Each structure stands twice: as structure tokens, then as C-alpha cells.
Amino acid sequence: MNAVVKPAPPIEDPRITVPVGTPADLLDANARAFLADLHDRFDARRLALLATRRSRQAAFDAGALPDFRTATRSIRESEWRVAPLPAALRDRRVEITGPVDPKMVINALNSGANCYMADFEDSTSPTWDNLLTGQRALREAIDGTLAFTSPAGKRYALKPEDQRAVLIVRPRGWHLDEKHVRIDGAPMSGALFDAGLFAFHNAHALAAKDRGPYFYIPKLQSMEEAQLWDDVLAHVERTLGLPAGQIRVTVLIETLPAVFEMDEILHALKDRIAGLNCGRWDYIFSYLKTFRRHRDRVLPERAQVTMTQPFLKAYSELLVQTCHRRGAHAMGGMAAQIPIAGDDAANDAAMARVRADKLREVTAGHDGTWVAHPALIPLAKQIFDERMRGPHQHAMTRDDVLVDRDDLIAPSIGTISRGGFDGNVEVCVRYIAAWLDGNGCVPIHHMMEDAATAEIARAQLWQWLHYADDGHAPLHLDDGTAIDEALLDRVLLSLPSKLAGQAIPGAARVPEAIALLEDLTHRDTLEDFLTLPAYARLD
Template sequence: MVDVRVEGPAVERGEEILTPEALAFAADLQTRFGAHRDALLAARATRRAEIATARRIDFRTETVAVREGAWQLPPPPPGLVDRRVEITGPTEPKMAINALNCGANVWLADLEDANTPHWRNVVGGQVVLKDAVRRTLAFTGPDGREYRLREDGELPTIVPRPRGWHLPERHLLVGGEPSVGALVDAGLYLFHNAQEQLDRGSGPYFYLPKMEGHLEARLWALVFDHAEQVLGLPTGSIRATMLIETIPAAFEMEEMLHALGSHAAALNAGRWDYLFSVIKVFRDAGPEFVLPDRAAVTMTAPMMRAYTEQLVSVCHRRGALAIGGMAAAIPSRRDAEANERALAKVRDDKTREAGDGFDGSWVAHPDLVGVCREVFDGVLGDRPNQMDRLRDDVHVTPEHLLDVAGVPGERTMAGLRANVEIAIRYLAAWLAGNGAVGIHGLMEDAATAEISRSQVWQWIDAGVELDTGETVTGDLVRRVIDEEVAGIGELDRLDDARFLFEQVALADEFPDFLTLPAYSMID
């Protein structure tokens, strides 16, 4: 029998989640699939080295039969047919209740980028999910105010997002070694909620982040197949939406859907993690891959249009839904003009997505549900989606996807300062246990910190000249860090956040994920 041990501190109601049977199920997933995951992470490094040598990516020649084949995915399952408005957020009780009460179609319950993986968050998030599935979730705030799920109308479909393949869970040891965080998150959720969801007419659904190709999607298919057999679930009842948020994955969209097979439901297009991946993969490829200020790289840039239009075309050709990106604005209830500007920006973004053929999109705040729904209602009408819009006009080449030089915008001191300040503010909150942070009117998560520190690293490495005439060097960035930290003032974990930012932005060798060194600084 495999030795499984919990090394984390006690968590309120944790005994309901960490039952011997649930732990045995999670340990079984780790034993069966942990080494496979390790091999795939090693393959990532090999793949990046190949891309760095070639200074380009192309569609895989060995999978041309998949791209040219006539296969189709199963139709969307109950609860995932109409996804015109999806709200994202962490599995924190108050925010979860607000998300479930807001009128969205789907709640992306984020165990990944919007969640610091403190053990209390990992286990506490599972408690929230268990209660949410059973419609018993309630919370009383410090001021005595009570929050409960509404009893009238339908609640959003619950779709958790487990951690990416790269993240460990050091508080759950199997055979004396840390578990794979993704297997812990998905395994505990499935064990406690899969049958309950099916009994309620929905199902066990997931968002799958950070994958870099079809072999990683295939591993998830193996995990789901095994879970269905062990838990006695109907074949193909576990369905998942994959986030295409890495540049290698953008070249394997069809292969990833095919590899996930009967478990595949949709693809999603994001921005910050995608740009982070572009920098990471092409960091040695020369000045033509150096991005301008990240704020200038909008979804209307040619390379981003190619990426999103390819996603819609692939999804609808194969019978999957296409879900758009995040509206991160936090509406202001005190400043009417600022609020109208934020809503206008969101409306423009969602209008572009709906017009391109997306079937739905994300918002980060309940007050944005209305404008997102209004836009998609205007395009969809009474239809649940627009999967019948095949986008046969889309013909994307590698050159389109890799046209970084075609992105308009400057490299500015203001952009450098924004990267430093926002990343440090976010990392301080993350280290303190909060992975979803409002900063300057936007809801930020780990993807913001990743693109911010990556851009700083890239600009130093490339010796970028800013609009001020200054060249970006380590010394210049340290001066900016000094000034921005002084401007932030008092903030919990600020010194630790500064140390972490310098570690990942000023390193000689590019750290693949900032959350890996960050994880060693919590608990």
C-alpha cells in the first residue's frame, strides 16, 4: 500500500475533504501518473531548445493526419451548452457566493492563477466547492453580514481550474515525495463531487491551464479515463475546457482537442499568459521577438487576431465551443465617469469577440455580467452558441502567429515602472495568501505578475532603449524598484515581494515560472 501523508496544518472542516478514501484516490492518481507528468515537463525543455535553435515554431508534420481528418467531438454536455457569460474568481467563500449569485452561465472556480496555494487555500477551496455543488455554501463576514446562495433561478455551472502540470503540492506526500498539484486539485474535487454533479443534471467539468501541447492533453485524458473507472462514472462524463495560453499550444489546438477526445468541450483564449509564453519561448531569438509595453499589446494586434481567429475556427470545425478572454476591469460605484469608461472598454472587447464567432467570454466582476450578456445576446439571440459559424475564411500561418515585430507600440519608462510596481504589489498579496488582487481598477492574478517580470527580464536581456533614451539594464531596474517600492509605502510582505521580483526579473537565466520560487516562500 502506498504511503500517503498530509504534512500541512489543520484546516477548518479539512477532515471532510481529507478522508482516508479521498487521500487514497489522490495518491492513486499520483502513483499512476506522476512519473508521466515528470517526463512531459522534461520534454518541454527539449522542445524549447529546439524552438530556440530554429527561432520559429511550425505546425507538427507528424500530426498532419489529425489536422486533415474528419473527426468530431461529442456535443457539449448539460450546463456547458450556453456559456455566453463566465465569471472567474478564487474559491474564497464570499467571492464564490457573489460569483454564483451574479447571473453568469459559468463560474470558473479558480484553484490556479487567482489562488495562492497555501494549504489552507487548497483544502479550504475544496470545502467551498463541496458546499457550492450542494447549494449549501454560506458565509458570515467580520461585520456580521451574511452571504448565501440565492434560491430563485439557475446558478452558474461550476467549473474548477486546477493548477498547471508544473506545480507541486508539498503538503501531500505520496511515497515520501510531493504530489502533482493538478492531480491533488482535480482528484479531491472528483472524489467528492463528480457523482453529486451528475445526480444534479450537470457533471464534473474542468478548465485545464498552462499546457504546451497534445501530449499533455493526452495525459489529462488518461487521468479522466481512470477516474471514471474507479469512481464508477459514465464514460466521457468528465469534460474539460483547455486554455490555449502558451505559444506551443497555439500550434497544436486541433491535436489537443483530438488528444483529450471525448473529454474535450471547448478552448479558451487568454492574453497575459500567452504573451508570457511568447517571451519565455523566444527569449533567445533576437530583437524581432521583443514586445513593446505590455499594455500596448491588445487583442487587436495582428498576431493576437491570428491566434484568436484560429481558435474559433478550430473549435467550431471540430464541434467545440470557443470561449473568449478576461475582462479584468473592476467597475467603480463611486466614479460614474470612470465606470462608464471601463464599461465602454469591456463592451468593445466583447463586441469584437462575439463578432469573431466566440460563444462566450470571461468577466472578473459581477457588475460586468450585464454588459457581457448584452453583447452576446445581441449576436446569439435565442441560440445557445454560434458553433455553426465555421469561420472558413480563416487561414492562419506560422508567420501570422509569430508576427511579434508587427505589434504596434513603444517601449517606455512608464511601461517599465508599471511592470515593476504592479508585479510587486501583486506578489506581496500573493505571498500573504490572496491570489486575486484589485490594482488600479483591474483584477489581477498570477498571469499579470508573470508577463510583467518576463517583460522586464526580456528588456534587460535585449538592452532595450526606452522612450526616455535610457537603456534598460539591471542597474536601471534596481533604481526603478527602489523608487516604486518607496512609493508603495507600507504593505504586508512587501520586502519579500521585492526579493522575489528581483529573483525572477533580474536572474541571468530565465526562471520558467515565478510561482515555483514563490511557493517556497509561503507557509
């Protein structure tokens, strides 16, 4: 490893501002200068790529369909492979995901999973306190000093290092700003802040242990967005004196445009990529958003949009085939179920659904899977241990998979029940209320809901309600009730009394959440992300 030369403390740069009282050990002058350099070098490209996203969506709104790119056919058809996997990422059969508060960090690292994805994105409400607490917790975990004592006096401590999960950090996507760090008055990219600050503090300690740094990259829509990440991380390596390719990434394929560029995304990152992941919940949300104006591709209620739907089956199997051809891991998706205490029959049914989902994944050729709750780790591990005897399944090339454009965008068959409609409203309101209160990961009706699952519910409500635009007849519930604004208003009016007396996160912000959901669903255009208008309300 190259010798590290500590730079002299830079002169305070008046262009860079952070909130008064920000801990100096996390954001001293060196750290701020490092972040400002990332902003200066890369933010203009980020903003240009976001503009390209908007243009692309406008074409979809006008009737265009996503497809494979003709100009990159040679990348898809030629033979090449990604860099060999590091030892720490060869076996990833079970990964746990969750937010970055100290208790979660300890429990996840101690959970028995192979890897822990520490999530600054969909599972974390990005209050300034949450972000700094998360960065500190991860730094202390890497140092081995992290401990936590609950208000009830229960103490949490890390297991020995050789018994901990491998840490992988998910920064926010390119679309999110970090308003608390401003450079020349402009907000910094949340992605650059999260990844940059984590690397600044921890890259050398992790590299010395042969543990990365490792990142999960979210929300990509194109090879150009992947190339931007590669350029950012290469610059981080040079600046911090790390070997080229020391930082490794796994990319979540969780947008519909990205599924048509999986080879290109792997190629753009081929010297540092370890795999692709089926980010199923955000992928469903992206399908809804991409086809928000396509009346022939309206999805049924969320419970019916399972991985057996043709467009999702095609997506997951093409991902396996693509990854294994290139020597990369094909990671399965999230099991959002959580154990149900006090109801054995309901719990058995929930665990049966998890078992069937993980069996589907390992049989299809996935090299690992995700769970949201530590109690699901033994179940997922048992299924993968029984059917994946080696560290991965790269030899399963899935040459039988023949997927074209139409398979990946196939319409779905199903219905919308009153329970499905009401459930979407409740999930949206409860999640938004919790998020505004600083909690980005919320158990609701025995499912671990995060921003991705809430986005499905919110986008479905908008699309169902706006189906009658341009002269179409409205959609109906399976009992014949018209889906219109009057139906939504009735459900919203009844919700406060339904939730009254329940100990739910963010209960005091339920009225604010109702008002925000009402605004978002009545708008003429589907908002790209609910977290964009909600972020303005966070501290």
C-alpha cells in the same frame, strides 16, 4: 449510472503524508488512497512531459520556431467531431472567474453569469489553508449548504439552485507541485490533487444533477499533455463508478506551442471536451517566454499588446475556426477591468474598452466570454444577447480565416514608456507581496491582476533588461532612457515610499517581494514561472 460500491476503509498507508491537523473529512484514508493511486499511475508521465517542455524550450532558445507538427497532419486534415455538448454547457455566453474562498464562490454562483470558473490556479495563492477552504466551499456549494458571514456581519447565502451559474473548476497546471501531500517523500502534482480531491468528494452529486464534473484545463503545451488528462479522468470515472465521458473539460489555449496543436488537443480529448478558450494573458506570457532569446520578437509594453496585434488576432480567429469545425465552443478571453468608483470619466473609458473587446469577440464568432467582476456581466451579456441569438455560433465556420505559422508568431510594433516600465515593476511587486500573503487575485489600478498578468510584467522586465546580452545595444524607453539594471534599481528603491500608507494586500511583504523580483530579473535565464520560487515561501 453504475451502482456505487463504497470500498472498505483502507489501512493507513505510511507512504502518504499530509500536514498535522488536516481535517479528516476532506482527506481521510479513502481520499488519501485515491490521491496516492493517481500519483502512482500518472506522475511519472507528468514528469516526463515536463522534461519534454524543457527540451522544446532549449530548442527555441537556440533559434528554432514553433510550427505545426508534420506527423499529425492527418488529424488536422481529416473530418471528425467532438462528442455532443451536455445541456448545461450549451450556452456559455458569459463566464465569471475568480478564486475559491467562500464569499467569492457564493457571489460568483449568484452573479447571473452562465458559468463560474472556480480557480485553484492563477487566482489562488496555494497555501494549504486556501486549498482546503476552497475544496470545502465547493463541496458545500454543491450540497447547497454554503453560507458566509463577513467580519462586518454581512451574511452571504446561495440563491436557489436553478438560479446559480454552472460550476467549472480549474485545477493547477502540470508544472506545479503540491508540497503538502507527499507520497514516498515526493510531492504530489497540484493538478492531480486539485482535480482528484474535487472529483472524489463531488463527482456523484454533480453527475446526479447533470452538472459534470466540469473542469477547465490550464497551461497545456501539447497533445500528449492533453492525452494524459484524458487518461487521468477516464481512470477517475472508472474508479468512482461514473459513465465514460461523464467528466467534461474545456482547455485553455494559453501557451504558444499549444496554438499549433489545437486540432490534436481536441482529438486527444474528443470524447469529453466541450471547447477551447482564448487564455489571452497567459498566452502573451507564453509568447514572451518562448521567444525570450529572440531579439526580433520583443513585445512593447503590456498596454499596447492588445488583441488587435497581428499574432493575437490570428490566434483568436484560428481558435474559432478550429473549434467550430469540430463542434466545440470557442470561448473568448478575460476582461480584467473592474469598475472605477468616484471617477465617472475613467469608469466610462474602462467600460468602453470592455464593450469594444466583447464586441470584437462576438463578431469574430466566439461562443462566450470571460469577466473578472460581477458588474461586467450585464454589459457582456447584452453584447452577446444582441448578436448571438442562439446558444452558440458554431454555424460561423470562419472559412475566411487563413492563418499560417508566421501569422501566429508575427512580431509586434510598439514602444515602452516610462509609465509602462514603472507599472510593470509595481504590478510585480504588489502581486508577489499579496500572493506571498495568501491572496492570488488583486485589484491594482482598476485592473484585476492574477498570476498570468503578473507574469507578463515580470517576463517583460527580464527580456527588456537582458536585450543587451550577447553584445546587443540596450533597449530604450520612448524618452531615450536606457533600459538597464540601474533603471530597475531606481524604480525598486522608490517603490516602498510610493506604496507607504496605502492599504494594499500583503503590504508587510513588499520588501520580500522586491527582493524576489530583483533576483528573478537579474538571473541569466528567465524562470519558467514566478510561482515556482515563490511557492517555497508559502505555508
